Amino acid sequence: MNPPLEQLTDAELVHQHRLNQRGDAFRELTRRYKRRVWAVIYRSTGHYQDAEDLLQEVFLRVHRHMGSYDSSRPLHSWIYKIAANVVVDYLNRRRARPELLDVIPFDRQWNASSPEDRAAARLLTEKLRSAIGRLPEDQQPVVVMRYFMDMDLPEIAAATGHPVGTIKTWLHRSRNQLAEILEDNSHDVRLPHLRKNQ
Numbered sequence: 001m002n003p004p005l006e007q008l009t010d011a012e013l014v015h016q017h018r019l020n021q022r023g024d025a026f027r028e029l030t031r032r033y034k035r036r037v038w039a040v041i042y043r044s045t046g047h048y049q050d051a052e053d054l055l056q057e058v059f060l061r062v063h064r065h066m067g068s069y070d071s072s073r074p075l076h077s078w079i080y081k082i083a084a085n086v087v088v089d090y091l092n093r094r095r096a097r098p099e100l101l102d103v104i105p106f107d108r109q110w111n112a113s114s115p116e117d118r119a120a121a122r123l124l125t126e127k128l129r130s131a132i133g134r135l136p137e138d139q140q141p142v143v144v145m146r147y148f149m150d151m152d153l154p155e156i157a158a159a160t161g162h163p164v165g166t167i168k169t170w171l172h173r174s175r176n177q178l179a180e181i182l183e184d185n186s187h188d189v190r191l192p193h194l195r196k197n198q
Helices: 010-018 024-045 048-064 075-096 105-109 115-132 141-148 153-160 164-184
Strands: none
Touching: 010 024, 010 075, 024 048, 024 075, 024 141, 048 075, 075 141, 075 153, 115 141, 115 164, 141 153, 141 164, 153 164
């Protein structure tokens, strides 16, 4: 008799799914991660319905690419990397359609109390979204994982398969590039996620 799915580890569920031994193994993996993945997508997009749609896209990609998953790496990191790529694709599509741009959720964390400051924050947010799309392709998901998903450096390294030192270098370069792109928008509104020592 098979143990309940809830008692299986992620690795056991992946194995069961790959061998098609239990059709509901993937459903259990989805159940385990969908709330956390939805939360980071929502934090990145600020749109409930878009987050729902992107969540579906993430798990479609997870299902489609399960055969290429390296089981020596943590499953959650692999799923978050896929989620970061989906978010980058989303941001790039929205950048290409500027009429769809609006404020991403971390505008709540900015020091923008007056209507003028809030308007400046919205403008800066639009420029930030656009700027992320101008970063080198391999750095975009790293920036999303760090600043949108609040993943720490070892988690990003595990998700991407790159050493922590490489991740630090990419984040440093990305911060500098984003600062250059946004330099002409240096209002009193601050970007807390782009502080120098993070």
